[in-house]
Amino acid sequence: MYASEWAELAEEEERRRKRAPWGVIALVLLTGLALIRNGSGEFDIGPPQPASAAAPDTRTDPGTDTFAAAAAPAPLPFAAVDRVRIPAIQVDAPVIPVGLDAGGLVDAPPPEDPNLAGWFTGAVSPGEKGTSVIVGHVDNQQGPAVFYGLGALKKGNRVEVLRKDGKTAVFEIYGVEVFEKSTFPSDRVYGSKGTPELRVITCGGGFSKQNGYDGNVVVFARLVTVD
Numbered sequence: 001m002y003a004s005e006w007a008e009l010a011e012e013e014e015r016r017r018k019r020a021p022w023g024v025i026a027l028v029l030l031t032g033l034a035l036i037r038n039g040s041g042e043f044d045i046g047p048p049q050p051a052s053a054a055a056p057d058t059r060t061d062p063g064t065d066t067f068a069a070a071a072a073p074a075p076l077p078f079a080a081v082d083r084v085r086i087p088a089i090q091v092d093a094p095v096i097p098v099g100l101d102a103g104g105l106v107d108a109p110p111p112e113d114p115n116l117a118g119w120f121t122g123a124v125s126p127g128e129k130g131t132s133v134i135v136g137h138v139d140n141q142q143g144p145a146v147f148y149g150l151g152a153l154k155k156g157n158r159v160e161v162l163r164k165d166g167k168t169a170v171f172e173i174y175g176v177e178v179f180e181k182s183t184f185p186s187d188r189v190y191g192s193k194g195t196p197e198l199r200v201i202t203c204g205g206g207f208s209k210q211n212g213y214d215g216n217v218v219v220f221a222r223l224v225t226v227d
Helices: 003-017 022-034 066-071 186-190
Strands: 081-086 091-098 117-120 130-136 158-163 168-180 196-208 212-226
Touching: 091 130, 158 196, 158 212, 168 196
Parallel strands: 091 117, 130 196
Antiparallel strands: 081 091, 081 158, 117 130, 158 168, 168 212, 196 212
C-alpha cells in the first residue's frame, strides 16, 4: 500500500474515532435545536405540520426491509456537503458544517441567513453507511427560513445532497413526523439502520412566545441513487 493510501486510511480512522457516541449526539442535538428557535412564530398560519399519513410505518423496520437490503446503492466514502435540494418544497440551499459549540450543543447555521442549512459533522456524511443529519431553521425574525416547508413533505419526495466530491446522494423520504422535545425518540431517529440514511430536522409543533417551538419536525429518508 502506498504512503498516500495509508495517510488517507489514518485520516478516516481518526475522523471516525472523534465522532461522539450516538446516545450523546441524540441528546445534544435535541437540546441544540431547542436553542435555535429564533422564529417569530407570528405568521398567520405558521409552518405546515406533517400529516399522520406521512409517518413512517413502524410495523416494519424501514432500514432492513426488502428494498433497503436488496436495492440500496453501495455506501459512499466520506465527503463534505455542498448543498441540499428538496424539489417538492423548492429548497435549494448551501450547507455549512456544524459541530458542537462551547456548551456541548450542536451548533446551528447563522439565523440571519434564511437560506442556509447545516450538516452535523459528528455523524456520517450523507451517503455513508449510517445516519447523516442536516439541520436548519424553520424561520427567523424576518420570516420563513430554509426548512419552513419541511412538514409538508410526503412519502416518496426526494432530498438531493450535493457532496464536495462531485457526487449527489439522492434520498427518498419514507416518513415525516413531529416529535415533542420532551419525549423525543432519540434511538429511533438517529440510530443506524445499517444502510445510508438521512434525517432532515427543524423546529415545529406548537409555538409560544415564552418557550418557542415545542417540537421538532423530522424527515426520514434512505439513499436510493447516486448521481
